[in-house]
Amino acid sequence: MDMPTPNPAVLARKARIVERLLGVLPKDAVIHEEAETRAYECDALTAYRCPPLAAVLPRTTAEVSAVLRICHAEGVPVVPRGSGTSLAGGALPTADCVILGVARMNRVLETDYDNRFIRVQSGRTNLSVTGAVEADGFFYAPDPSSQLACAIAGNIAMNSGGAHCLKYGVTTNNLLGVTLVQMDGTVLEIGGAHLDPEGLDLLGVICGSEGQLGVVTEATLRILPKPEGARPVLIAFDSNEVAGACVSDIIKAGVLPVAIEFMDRPCIRACEAFAHAGYPDCEALLIIEVEGAPAEIDAQLALIAGIARRHNPVEIRESRSEEEAKKIWLGRKSAFGAMGQINDYMCLDGTIPVTELPHVLRRIGELSAEAGLEVANVFHAGDGNMHPLILFDANKPGDLQRCEALGAEILKLCVEVGGCLTGEHGVGIEKRDLMTVQFTDADLEAQLRVKDVFDPAWLLNPAKVFPLRVTEGRRAG
Amino acid sequence: MRGLLGREGRSTLGGVVAANASGPRRVQAGACRDSLIGMRFVTGEGVVVKNGGRVMKNVTGYDLVKLMAGSHGTLGVLSEVAFKLLPVPEAEATLALEGLSHSRAVEAMAAALGSPFDVTGAAHWPGRGTYLRLEGFSASVDYRAERLAALLAPFGAVAPVASPWAAIRDVKPFHGRAGDVWRLSVKPSDAPGLVALMAAEVLLDWGGGLIWALVEEGADLRARLPGLKGHATLVRASAETRRRLPTFQPQPAPLAALSAGLRAKFDPRGILNPGLMA
Ligand SMILES: Cc1cc2nc3c(=O)[nH]c(=O)nc-3n(C[C@H](O)[C@H](O)[C@H](O)COP(=O)(O)OP(=O)(O)OC[C@H]3O[C@@H](n4cnc5c(N)ncnc54)[C@H](O)[C@@H]3O)c2cc1C
Numbered sequence: 165m166d167m168p169t170p171n172p173a174v175l176a177r178k179a180r181i182v183e184r185l186l187g188v189l190p191k192d193a194v195i196h197e198e199a200e201t202r203a204y205e206c207d208a209l210t211a212y213r214c215p216p217l218a219a220v221l222p223r224t225t226a227e228v229s230a231v232l233r234i235c236h237a238e239g240v241p242v243v244p245r246g247s248g249t250s251l252a253g254g255a256l257p258t259a260d261c262v263i264l265g266v267a268r269m270n271r272v273l274e275t276d277y278d279n280r281f282i283r284v285q286s287g288r289t290n291l292s293v294t295g296a297v298e299a300d301g302f303f304y305a306p307d308p309s310s311q312l313a314c315a316i317a318g319n320i321a322m323n324s325g326g327a328h329c330l331k332y333g334v335t336t337n338n339l340l341g342v343t344l345v346q347m348d349g350t351v352l353e354i355g356g357a358h359l360d361p362e363g364l365d366l367l368g369v370i371c372g373s374e375g376q377l378g379v380v381t382e383a384t385l386r387i388l389p390k391p392e393g394a395r396p397v398l399i400a401f402d403s404n405e406v407a408g409a410c411v412s413d414i415i416k417a418g419v420l421p422v423a424i425e426f427m428d429r430p431c432i433r434a435c436e437a438f439a440h441a442g443y444p445d446c447e448a449l450l451i452i453e454v455e456g457a458p459a460e461i462d463a464q465l466a467l468i469a470g471i472a473r474r475h476n477p478v479e480i481r482e483s484r485s486e487e488e489a490k491k492i493w494l495g496r497k498s499a500f501g502a503m504g505q506i507n508d509y510m511c512l513d514g515t516i517p518v519t520e521l522p523h524v525l526r527r528i529g530e531l532s533a534e535a536g537l538e539v540a541n542v543f544h545a546g547d548g549n550m551h552p553l554i555l556f557d558a559n560k561p562g563d564l565q566r567c568e569a570l571g572a573e574i575l576k577l578c579v580e581v582g583g584c585l586t587g588e589h590g591v592g593i594e595k596r597d598l599m600t601v602q603f604t605d606a607d608l609e610a611q612l613r614v615k616d617v618f619d620p621a622w623l624l625n626p627a628k629v630f631p632l633r634v635t636e637g638r639r640a641g
Numbered sequence: 642m643r644g645l646l647g648r649e650g651r652s653t654l655g656g657v658v659a660a661n662a663s664g665p666r667r668v669q670a671g672a673c674r675d676s677l678i679g680m681r682f683v684t685g686e687g688v689v690v691k692n693g694g695r696v697m698k699n700v701t702g703y704d705l706v707k708l709m710a711g712s713h714g715t716l717g718v719l720s721e722v723a724f725k726l727l728p729v730p731e732a733e734a735t736l737a738l739e740g741l742s743h744s745r746a747v748e749a750m751a752a753a754l755g756s757p758f759d760v761t762g763a764a765h766w767p768g769r770g771t772y773l774r775l776e777g778f779s780a781s782v783d784y785r786a787e788r789l790a791a792l793l794a795p796f797g798a799v800a801p802v803a804s805p806w807a808a809i810r811d812v813k814p815f816h817g818r819a820g821d822v823w824r825l826s827v828k829p830s831d832a833p834g835l836v837a838l839m840a841a842e843v844l845l846d847w848g849g850g851l852i853w854a855l856v857e858e859g860a861d862l863r864a865r866l867p868g869l870k871g872h873a874t875l876v877r878a879s880a881e882t883r884r885r886l887p888t889f890q891p892q893p894a895p896l897a898a899l900s901a902g903l904r905a906k907f908d909p910r911g912i913l914n915p916g917l918m919a
């Protein structure tokens with residue numbers, strides 16, 4: 165993975181840059197000793213590491229603005245960082261960059277149940293947003309599996325999703341406003357407690373821009389009343405195709421489950437060995453969760469079971485208690501941990517039209533066999549967002565490269581069938597060079613021009629999202 | 642909008658997207674832009690650009706789909722759009738309360754929208770009623786209607802009524818009436834206070850978050866609402882009034898600069914709807 169050569173002029177001015185940063189931040193908020201900057205050398209894409217020039221941990225929007233003014237004046241690239249759980253290398257530093265971490269900005273600023281929103285500092289973790297309103301019967305809908313750790317800042321930058329997004333939408337559909345600090349230090353208020361901000365939808369393009377347009381310091385988020393109840397059902401099949409067809413039929417029937425999760429045999433096996441959730445030994449497994457009052461849940465589950473039965477399931481397991489419901493989710497929720505136990509893995513994130521599911525799973529099986537690397541599939545089937553996990557051994561020379569090559573083939577397949585490279589993890593550095601598979605030069609140019617407007621000097625997270633060759637002239641200038 | 646604007650012809654999907662036009666279901670299902678998953682458009686330079694696609698979840702590159710939705714044709718001409726579709730609900734029910742003041746109505750709507758009963762419409766039509774909609778499978782709608790009615794009992798008698806939603810979406814009360822029409826997006830609980838300052842006839846949708854206001858011709862409604870948090874759009878007015886008052890809420894300078902910057906990149910010669918959003 166190529167990264168741009170660090171700017172020698174910036175490296176040479178490290179002492180002066182650090183001194184200026186110390187002029188606007190308390191001492192403990194500027195990290196510049198080599199041993200300590202290592203803590204910021206990577207995100208959850210751990211195959212790639214590089215300690216930054218320095219890292220700063222501001223506590224207020226004013227401090228963020230002061231830091232950015234300095235970096236702008238000194239021509240120092242800035243990589244914003246939330247909790248560093250990006251799987252795409254979105255928060256990977258370069259040696260000449262300042263990491264701007266918002267982890268200390270974690271306060272709740274306002275909760276308003278009448279108007280159903282919460283305003284938080286962006287470093288607050290996803291789960292603790294729900295935590296702040298749960299006792300009053302509300303929740304924040306987007307729920308990435310990393311929700312215990314990841315920050316709202318990263319969620320906004322990646323437009324993150326989660327298992328329950330089938331019904332409630334992803335981050336962009338639940339974001340009402342942000343405070344954004346531009347690279348030159350200008351503080352912008354976009355949106356707020358009202359719907360649909362005036363003028364061009366800047367909020368819409370900021371969400372998902374991977375820290376390249378500005379630093380988000382505060383966010384107004386939509387909160388929703390908690391449903392009366394929720395219950396999952398587990399349905400086991402002896403073929404991926406049939407499970408895929410069942411998903412299509414459920415969606416067509418007008419039931420809107422909050423989640424439809426899909427696991428294939430390699431994944432079921434690994435989860436079973438790890439979490440002992442008592443999953444049936446089968447080829448494919450669906451976990452479908454519905455919400456509502458007890459009678460509504462029963463009615464929806466009966467409808468789903470009826471559809472499933474037409475597809476000859478191996479087993480339909482309903483949950484009659486909280487305990488049983490937890491057990492159904494247990495295996496799925498520990499999927500990533502389970503994989504981590506057996507092996508190193510790379511988690512892909514392409515989305516495909518749901519109707520292509522059987523075909524794509526078959527092709528992934530073939531590609532996996534050709535490459536000699538095992539692939540386990542666990543994903544959000546309701547919206548076609550796949551998560552093929554490629555297992556490899558990081559200590560075995562060449563394995564990472566083979567894994568990346570297989571990953572690229574699988575993502576190309578997703579695009580080929582009418583899908584896309586990434587459904588919720590973002591492009592980062594990981595899928596940067598595949599962007600030309602999905603987009604023409606003109607498509608990319610239109611996106612680059614948006615960055616030209618927000619960050620004319622191309623200092624914010626400049627080496628991400630777009631192939632380096634495409635951004636070369638801009639990053640230099 | 643035909644009835645409100647007194648025009649003939651039919652809306653096109655391109656127009657709906659360009660205006661990010663959303664109806665009463667906005668409170669629950671999101672705006673037009675939230676259902677939009679892909680598009681192709683032609684910039685002011687004649688370049689064809691594709692963004693998004695035809696899948697439900699997609700974070701590949703910048704979300705220009707959102708930027709284009711609501712850009713009123715100032716960034717490009719939309720040639721293809723792709724939407725996420727939902728199954729048509731099996732049943733619909735509307736509950737009505739009568740005789741509520743603006744503030745009591747907004748409170749009732751907040752109570753309903755803050756309940757777990759999945760309300761898909763909440764509007765206040767002064768002089769007519771305060772309306773709440775439920776949709777879904779019939780048994781579920783019946784159950785939720787009963788629970789919602791119980792929840793709303795403190796606000797007065799709750800009765801099921803025929804669907805008023807098409808009329809609310811089309812702003813029926815202002816059709817064929819003299820005066821200018823404004824559309825405001827605000828924090829719902831601010832609505833009663835704002836309405837008191839407006840000297841206007843109003844229709845409240847989105848639980849109070851959307852205010853349709855009918856005022857005397859030529860009035861500058863924005864001037865009556867200093868410090869407005871949200872925005873006011875002039876929807877219907879004479880050419881003379883339009884020359885004096887901008888259609889869209891003026892933006893703070895740094896935001897206006899970003900918008901102008903984007904327009905300059907997508908339409909360097911300023912040939913697309915010149916002056917409309919500037
Ligand atoms: C085990 C595991 C499970 C996961 N499951 C999911 C899942 O289910 N769904 C999903 O969508 N993702 C998932 N992820 C990916 C990841 O958690 C998300 O992308 C998350 O939103 C990243 O948040 P973060 O705070 O850790 O951001 P970081 O990793 O710190 O940064 C991510 C990106 O955001 C930018 N950024 C950070 N802060 C700011 C800011 N203040 N302003 C502007 N830009 C900023 C960074 O520059 C970077 O590009 C998972 C990750 C792991 C490790």
